[in-house]
Amino acid sequence: MTSSEPPVLPTLLMFRVRELRFHAALRERYHVLDFFTSGEPLHGFLAAAAADPDPPRALVAAGGDSVSVDAAFLDAVPSLRFVFSTGAGLDHIDLGECARRGVAVANSGTVYSTDVADHAVGMLVDVLRRVSAAERFVRRGLWPLQGDYPLGTKLGGKRVGIIGLGNIGSLMSKRLEAFGCVIHYNSRKPKESVSYRYFATVHDLASESDVLVVACALSKETRHVVNRDVLDALGKDGIVINIGRGPIIDEAELVSALAEGRIAGAGLDVFEKEPKVPAELFSMDNVVLTHHCAAFTKESRSDLRDATIGNLEAFFSGKPLLTPVLPR
């Protein structure tokens, strides 16, 4: 028996992939250059990667604040030809710069959509029916002491205005219809596939809705699209749900509207400066606050591993990407 050389694995640049099984699955298949375990500053890390004998052609990056894949980043590692985002959002990737350089982009596709929709509906039931407020009441031992407790309100008949009727918004609408809610929506243009009432602006949507749900992507156009005017159009009995991105809502205005009773409540999974949550919210009983966890279940984590490896294998073998963003 002659000893054989270990197989040469393609080089992969990696940012913020923390789950151990996911890490291991990638290391089995690739020569991984991992920024977060490298301990190096970004500039030095990228320069070293570019100087690798086999410089990385692919990048796996989490969404959010982990890294910005912009012109400077792409200049630093000119070998890159493929960016995979483990998030559904793409606000951390400059798609124009990628397109200009012929860098392909894929994301996690619809891996998270049902879980995010489920979590959003759960938060809405929670806010309207005061589930986690009741939870605090019971756990503090107040039930035997205080007979009266503020009533919640019914889901049936509520007009739910969804900003962004994409995959997640559509899955939410299906669930909410089963509760007897009436669906309204806003998007760039009306969708022919649905019979829900369309509103051309978020302001008009808010003024005809009892609940306003942020389910769109973050972009220049949607940043702070839920502002003071929109919150006042929603009105004092209105509820805001955000499972999109924090900066789509003007958070300071949201906090004021809640504190002044100009809206009735909120269910928030995302915030402007995560992991920072405005401290004023902690003392409010009419808000439900979760830590950007709407997408994360055991099942979606496993689906994400499959989607990531599937897209990487497609890229490295020259086959069509499974969930391409660019080129489509």
Add this chain to the structure above:
Amino acid sequence: MTSSEPPVLPTLLMFRVRELRFHAALRERYHVLDFFTSGEPLHGFLAAAAADPDPPRALVAAGGDSVSVDAAFLDAVPSLRFVFSTGAGLDHIDLGECARRGVAVANSGTVYSTDVADHAVGMLVDVLRRVSAAERFVRRGLWPLQGDYPLGTKLGGKRVGIIGLGNIGSLMSKRLEAFGCVIHYNSRKPKESVSYRYFATVHDLASESDVLVVACALSKETRHVVNRDVLDALGKDGIVINIGRGPIIDEAELVSALAEGRIAGAGLDVFEKEPKVPAELFSMDNVVLTHHCAAFTKESRSDLRDATIGNLEAFFSGKPLLTPVLPR
């Protein structure tokens, strides 16, 4: 103009109707003898009511532990011909004794059903997706400090076994189907109107379900029907939801099963000795505890006033009851 006598209002016996608007609406229409404001012991109160010049023919009583309408009660006020229960449950009314004496019984009908179904589904999303656990995590300021957090599990594909596919169970199943859950059920006999898989015993239902929902009425047959064997059949990944009545579950066994990890979690709106909640549950992150509030929204409260007055008016004018229990 001659002054007219005030109209003679029919006498009404009342137990535990606390909402002020509801109280006022009844007092406008009836000469109300209210036990809880009388300050008298039950025996004396009933004796005085029976001795009233116009002894009460109708009784309005809340469910739960407010009063037992049994043989002794009916003996004490032999004028009673109608009992209205503001709850949906009838475990506090001895229907056999009522039937034997020709006392008609009505309840709140389906006034609460959608709200209870909504709350139950909300609690299930909460337990599976750890919403109120995440809430505590965020409100305690732990998000910026602790990166990792236990993942929840997906609703889609979960087998939900419903004990009692009545109004509430059916409304739950409609909602849960929209989340992609698979519905199983147990009831006295299979229902021809549904295609869900039927199980003749609660034990068999539990062994083929990921989630066990108690949505049946409390009776001699259902008391402690969810016992240690059933919990062990559900198993270590199983979730229990109870929006029926506390004593349908053997609560001590439920607490042990949770403490020992023999089941995975629970969402409980009802308890064996309300308002007492077993203290062991307060330190558990995998349970959601609410204070028997699943039925209560502003809308259901208003619907209950209408249902109560509608049934009383029907009774006093000799018309058919709106939501009769006895005779049907």
